[in-house]
Amino acid sequence: MSRHETAYHAALEGSEVAHRLYRTELSVTTKDSAMDYVTRADTETQRRIIDRIVEDYPDATIVGEEGDELKSVPADGSAWVIDPIDGTSNFVHDIPFWATTVAAVHDGDTVGATTIMPALGNTYTAGPDRVTLNGYRMTVSEKTAVEEFKVAAILRYGPERDDVFGNLLSTLIREFGDLRRLGCAQGTLGMVASGSLDAAVSTQSNPNPWDTIAGVYLVERAGGTVTDIAGDPWTPDADGFVASNGQAHDAVIERVSDVSNRKK
Structure with a gap:
């Protein structure tokens, strides 16, 4: 098999x-x-x-x-x-x-x-x-206007990063059409792959491989794009995470790339 x-x-x-x-x-x-x-x-x-x-x-x-x-x-x-x-x-x-x-x-x-x-x-x-x-x-969505994107925040690992995670939530709700926080990274990435969501974003450094690898493959095979939060090629130990339908990935990166450095 x-x-x-x-x-x-x-x-x-x-x-x-x-x-x-x-x-x-x-x-x-x-x-x-x-x-x-x-x-x-x-x-x-x-x-x-x-x-x-x-x-x-x-x-x-x-x-x-x-x-x-x-x-x-x-x-x-x-x-x-x-x-x-x-x-x-x-x-x-x-x-x-x-x-x-x-x-x-x-x-x-x-x-x-x-x-x-x-x-x-x-x-x-x-x-x-x-x-x-x-x-x-299944395929990713075809939406191109980030102002219409439904985006999700994923991978909150601990309270020591809550300030950064709060910055991320604030950014996503202001910069995109609507925000989801679903509490299951792999299920969320499945929804990006199937077009129910347009993007998923994390500020987490070095995430656990079981939280990302399967979902990354689904998104990419469905026609989407996955990078780290700076827009560089994604690896399992990447700094941050952005998965999108690929239609406006650079625009998503532009809006979230400096979240970790932003003051509340």
Whole structure:
């Protein structure tokens, strides 16, 4: 089975575990901050994803959010990047906007990705030949006027960056048509890829690979553009993040590039 097909099946089986545990009573703990949740659903979903991957690739290298898996993507060779539940805060607060996501990477390049939002019934998937939402070809939006853009802020990792994040929110609401803050980066990027949103922006430096890699691939395969916040080529450890439909990417960059340096 090809790597992008394995990524799809692993995400599908993992999402079924997560969905089965959604809206059940779960013990909730936190990690690095009071809002950084983890539940049994996260760990059981990740375990099922890994089990499915190693059925096809017994020597698989796993990069995953939970447990002792690698936390960065090796520069060489193949790896699988997993987020069992992106948007765990939404998950535990009964907000259906959360996702299970798996990306397949080879020598630093993504070769397949799937993001599944089972509570909403949405499956975003891409491989070398197709990029689809629920089995139908998807593309980014065709909007060109940033004043009409629906944009989303993503990747708020901790309170120490709240001033900058506040600057970002203020900028987005002033400079673009409308603002969303959805609490699940991969689901948000899926919406950019499918044209529901026109752009997504983050000021976060060195984001976690499981929060970005699958979504970046979806956006790019759907015809969009992804860079760092200065407009330079995006890498998993980039400083900031801008994903757009590509129709006015430079104009988006112009409006957000100095957010981190701006005083309140």
